[in-house]
Amino acid sequence: MTPSNDDVIFVKDLEKRFGDFVAVNRISFSVKRGEIFGFLGSNGSGKSTTIRMLCGIITPTSGEAWVAGHHIVSEAEEVKHSIGYMSQKFSLYEDLTPLENIRFFLGLYSVPESLWAERTEWVLDMARIQEVKNRLTRDLPQGWRQRLALGCALLHKPDILFLDEPTSGVDPITRRHFWEFIRELSVQGITVFVTTHYMDEARNCGRIVMINLGDIVAQGSPDEIVTSVCPDKPDADLGDAFVALMAGRKE
Numbered sequence: 001m002t003p004s005n006d007d008v009i010f011v012k013d014l015e016k017r018f019g020d021f022v023a024v025n026r027i028s029f030s031v032k033r034g035e036i037f038g039f040l041g042s043n044g045s046g047k048s049t050t051i052r053m054l055c056g057i058i059t060p061t062s063g064e065a066w067v068a069g070h071h072i073v074s075e076a077e078e079v080k081h082s083i084g085y086m087s088q089k090f091s092l093y094e095d096l097t098p099l100e101n102i103r104f105f106l107g108l109y110s111v112p113e114s115l116w117a118e119r120t121e122w123v124l125d126m127a128r129i130q131e132v133k134n135r136l137t138r139d140l141p142q143g144w145r146q147r148l149a150l151g152c153a154l155l156h157k158p159d160i161l162f163l164d165e166p167t168s169g170v171d172p173i174t175r176r177h178f179w180e181f182i183r184e185l186s187v188q189g190i191t192v193f194v195t196t197h198y199m200d201e202a203r204n205c206g207r208i209v210m211i212n213l214g215d216i217v218a219q220g221s222p223d224e225i226v227t228s229v230c231p232d233k234p235d236a237d238l239g240d241a242f243v244a245l246m247a248g249r250k251e
Contacts, residue, residue: 008069009160014053014063015061023046025046027050033191034187035191047195048164048195055067055083097134102148102151106155123154126150142170150163161193162193166178166194167198167201182194203238210242225241
């Protein structure tokens, strides 16, 4: 397995151990430029550990990976400046206002000060929070805070956006609008690497990797995975395939 010119994420035999516990077991996959790529698994499957390695937050035990052309170990700082990352848990400062959070992340991402006004207005408009920009972030509804977090992750116009269960805890309408925006980003050439527990959301992904107990158990488009895992169930959906794969490994 070797990277192609279209690969913006390339992972080969990536492993992470914590003592004797193998959290991620020599996994390999690649992600194309502009792709919406789904990374699915149950709690404790190794999803978040993998994302944290690819974002340069933790160091792998063995294996190799490149993100936006940068090696995740030897060029970890370059990786961090090439990506946007929205964590599973709310990642902003709740005791700051949306405006103050935006200003903080503009500085953190080293966005030129001449662009601050333009980027600030873009995030406020995208998140639809102009009227509450001076309220404490903790007082905003969950969906509004998620939109603000997404906007802050995009302030420096990254090549790749990592979203770790971005719509957890938000209402269906907000989820739909969130995915409409993700598809717009993909059209603009931004690669979106997303984890989700919602199988209907995973249908928005061009390709999916399913991971269980640290091992990849399926790769392909949603339809390809359903067909291969549930060949005798013509009415099967992605949820059926997911349950079958997760249960199969536990047995």
